[in-house]
Amino acid sequence: MIMQLFRRGALRCYHVYNPYVRMTCPISDDVTARESDISRSHAATDARPFNEIPGPKSLPLIGTLWNYVPVFGKYNFERLHHNGKKKLQEYGPLVREEIVPGVFLVWVFTPSDIENVFRNEGRYPERRSHLALQKYRSDHPNIYNSGGLLPTNGPEWWRLRSEFQQVLSRPQSVKLYLPQIDQVIQEFIDHINTWTQSAGKYQDFSDELSRLYLELICLVTFDVQLGSLSDSERQKGSLSSQLLEASLTTNSSILATDNGPQLWRWVETRLYRKLKKSQKFMEQIAVDFISKKKESLTQSASTGSDTKSLLELYLSSEELDIKDVTGMAMDMLLAGIDTTTYTTSFALYHLAVNPEAQNKLYEESCRLLVKPSCAITTSVLAKAQYTKAVLKETFRMNPISVGIGRILAEDTIFSGYCVPKGTVVVTQNQVSCRQAEYFTDPDKFVPERWIKSHPLYKQVSPYLVLPFGHGPRSCIARRLAEQNMHSVILKLIRHYEIGWNGGVLDCRSYLINKPDKPLYLTFKERSKVC
Numbered sequence: 001m002i003m004q005l006f007r008r009g010a011l012r013c014y015h016v017y018n019p020y021v022r023m024t025c026p027i028s029d030d031v032t033a034r035e036s037d038i039s040r041s042h043a044a045t046d047a048r049p050f051n052e053i054p055g056p057k058s059l060p061l062i063g064t065l066w067n068y069v070p071v072f073g074k075y076n077f078e079r080l081h082h083n084g085k086k087k088l089q090e091y092g093p094l095v096r097e098e099i100v101p102g103v104f105l106v107w108v109f110t111p112s113d114i115e116n117v118f119r120n121e122g123r124y125p126e127r128r129s130h131l132a133l134q135k136y137r138s139d140h141p142n143i144y145n146s147g148g149l150l151p152t153n154g155p156e157w158w159r160l161r162s163e164f165q166q167v168l169s170r171p172q173s174v175k176l177y178l179p180q181i182d183q184v185i186q187e188f189i190d191h192i193n194t195w196t197q198s199a200g201k202y203q204d205f206s207d208e209l210s211r212l213y214l215e216l217i218c219l220v221t222f223d224v225q226l227g228s229l230s231d232s233e234r235q236k237g238s239l240s241s242q243l244l245e246a247s248l249t250t251n252s253s254i255l256a257t258d259n260g261p262q263l264w265r266w267v268e269t270r271l272y273r274k275l276k277k278s279q280k281f282m283e284q285i286a287v288d289f290i291s292k293k294k295e296s297l298t299q300s301a302s303t304g305s306d307t308k309s310l311l312e313l314y315l316s317s318e319e320l321d322i323k324d325v326t327g328m329a330m331d332m333l334l335a336g337i338d339t340t341t342y343t344t345s346f347a348l349y350h351l352a353v354n355p356e357a358q359n360k361l362y363e364e365s366c367r368l369l370v371k372p373s374c375a376i377t378t379s380v381l382a383k384a385q386y387t388k389a390v391l392k393e394t395f396r397m398n399p400i401s402v403g404i405g406r407i408l409a410e411d412t413i414f415s416g417y418c419v420p421k422g423t424v425v426v427t428q429n430q431v432s433c434r435q436a437e438y439f440t441d442p443d444k445f446v447p448e449r450w451i452k453s454h455p456l457y458k459q460v461s462p463y464l465v466l467p468f469g470h471g472p473r474s475c476i477a478r479r480l481a482e483q484n485m486h487s488v489i490l491k492l493i494r495h496y497e498i499g500w501n502g503g504v505l506d507c508r509s510y511l512i513n514k515p516d517k518p519l520y521l522t523f524k525e526r527s528k529v530c
């Protein structure tokens with residue numbers, strides 16, 4: 001039975017927040033022993049023991065998995081936010097789940113518990129994900145030094161993280177790209193015109209967004225423009241089509257290889273072969289672009305660090321070598337396309353079904369970009385208050401990361417219960433952010449709630465809306481991702497009035513939260529509307 005559930009992906013639930021959390025609980029037999037230590041060590045406090053935390057009933061051999069059996073079970077693996085809401089309603093703000101016997105997960109929902117998760121994540125916050133990718137990379141030491149940022153834990157993770165973030169988190173390095181980003185977005189805007197003419201009423205816009213974000217990521221990762229939106233690149237066998245396909249294939253292999261029996265460690269399973277093939281393709285492109293860049297750097301005179309691209313800065317770092325840079329480039333391709341595509345999809349959906357918000361954004365875009373052809377600059381973005389509120393409200397309503405998981409580095413008290421060190425504790429981004437306790441009309445899209453001077457503004461805990469995670473292991477590319485999405489949303493609304501032809505958009509929990517329907521958006525050129 002357990003094996004069947006494994007095969008059907010039923011164990012996903014404790015990995016499902018991949019790629020961003022360590023999901024398999026490291027505690028098994030150990031926990032019971034630790035539980036009694038904890039009970040003793042906290043005897044002097046009022047905290048209650050771990051095994052009294054409420055949660056779904058666990059059965060011998062199958063734990064709580066029976067709740068996820070299709071039709072019969074009350075939870076659905078593809079709708080983790082619905083499960084989370086049900087758990088919160090039924091058991092309260094702290095839920096313990098014995099997903100298989102001896103393997104525990106603790107779900108937290110309140111801001112103070114979420115804060116506690118991050119306060120107890122230790123020096124090297126850990127995740128356990130992308131295991132097959134890690135194996136692939138360690139089997140190819142000629143190309144990679146280690147698993148790269150996404151799967152690696154411990155001191156090696158920190159070695160990479162500290163070097164890459166010095167560059168990627170520097171405002172100057174990210175701002176440097178704005179003129180090129182603006183140019184790509186302008187091409188995209190022009191392309192929408194052609195797209196709307198050829199698209200029927202029901203044409204999925206997601207593919208267009210994926211191509212845009214692939215283009216933007218490659219610009220930053222390799223200093224190249226692929227021309228992903230051009231007619232030739234839209235053909236099936238083109239470089240951009242193959243790159244999109246390969247990154248999607250890798251990402252969709254992650255959950256299934258992280259979960260279930262890890263036969264791929266010994267034999268090349270069908271899924272592992274798919275991952276391997278797609279990685280081989282992506283890395284061939286990465287190695288080619290990076291080597292060419294390195295060569296051109298050795299031939300040209302060195303410029304100041306403020307004008308160097310990210311790739312140039314990485315390649316000139318004494319602490320990194322070309323293999324580290326290749327690993328990082330691959331991680332950027334894997335983590336940078338779907339995340340921004342899905343978030344922008346949700347933002348555009350909310351704007352389309354909330355014309356009042358869209359009008360306000362349009363007004364802001366006209367103020368900041370006096371002519372539609374005006375470029376996005378750092379000063380435009382600095383003043384784009386409503387645009388930022390739109391994105392933040394999108395993150396509150398539809399965070400693409402279901403939750404953030406950490407393995408507790410210390411015994412910790414959550415909502416009055418002791419939770420032992422080593423337990424996997426997971427937040428529930430969307431569920432927490434839609435609680436009426438913290439947000440008025442939580443299911444309504446109200447960007448004004450984030451504008452300090454607005455009457456609807458209300459201060460909330462900074463631990464509630466955490467779409468990029470928090471602390472040293474949070475998203476390394478947040479600045480870049482936000483810059484890209486603010487620019488896209490602002491410029492798009494400056495040019496087009498957007499409408500919606502689909503039903504209510506919710507999400508499915510795959511590797512990250514993906515819109516559960518095609519993106520049936522309509523575009524009317526503003527100049528033709530007025």
Ligand code: HEM
Binds near residue numbers: 332336340401471
């Ligand atoms: C909507 C956009 C994005 C969202 C919401 C997002 C969210 C996240 C989250 C939640 C994490 C894990 C944080 C944690 O565990 O505390 C993460 C990690 C990461 N993200 Fe993003 N991300 C986005 C875009 C990007 C982009 C554009 C890139 C690359 C160009 C990127 C690269 C990474 C990498 C490499 C990590 C692993 C960092 C580490 O383990 O040290 N992300 N992201």
